[in-house]
Amino acid sequence: MIKHLTGTYGFFILLGCSLCIVLFTCFGERGLKEVFALQKELDHIITFNQGLQQKNESLEKYIYLLQYDKALIEKIAREELGLVGAGEMVYFFENK
Numbered sequence: 001m002i003k004h005l006t007g008t009y010g011f012f013i014l015l016g017c018s019l020c021i022v023l024f025t026c027f028g029e030r031g032l033k034e035v036f037a038l039q040k041e042l043d044h045i046i047t048f049n050q051g052l053q054q055k056n057e058s059l060e061k062y063i064y065l066l067q068y069d070k071a072l073i074e075k076i077a078r079e080e081l082g083l084v085g086a087g088e089m090v091y092f093f094e095n096k
Contacts, residue, residue, distance in 0.1 A: 026032045065072050077083045084090055 024031065028034075074085075
């Protein structure tokens with residue numbers, strides 16, 4: 001039986017088995033294609049996470065300023081609520 005696996009016939013059997021192994025490794029359920037897709041998804045998630053961390057840091061700084069910066073609070077009160085300081089006059093202009 002081993003004599004039959006030598007020569008051309010044995011070469012093609014070995015080549016077929018090798019091809020099956022390579023195809024399964026590349027395109028199987030947990031093959032290289034899936035590994036590369038998961039790596040790409042992981043990179044996207046890491047980038048998105050870094051963006052969220054930067055946004056959180058920015059919001060934390062803004063919260064701190066809202067708690068302790070009187071000039072910022074006054075600016076927001078003037079812009080959003082239309083408040084004026086003592087001794088200030090407000091002028092309204094009509095658009096024609």
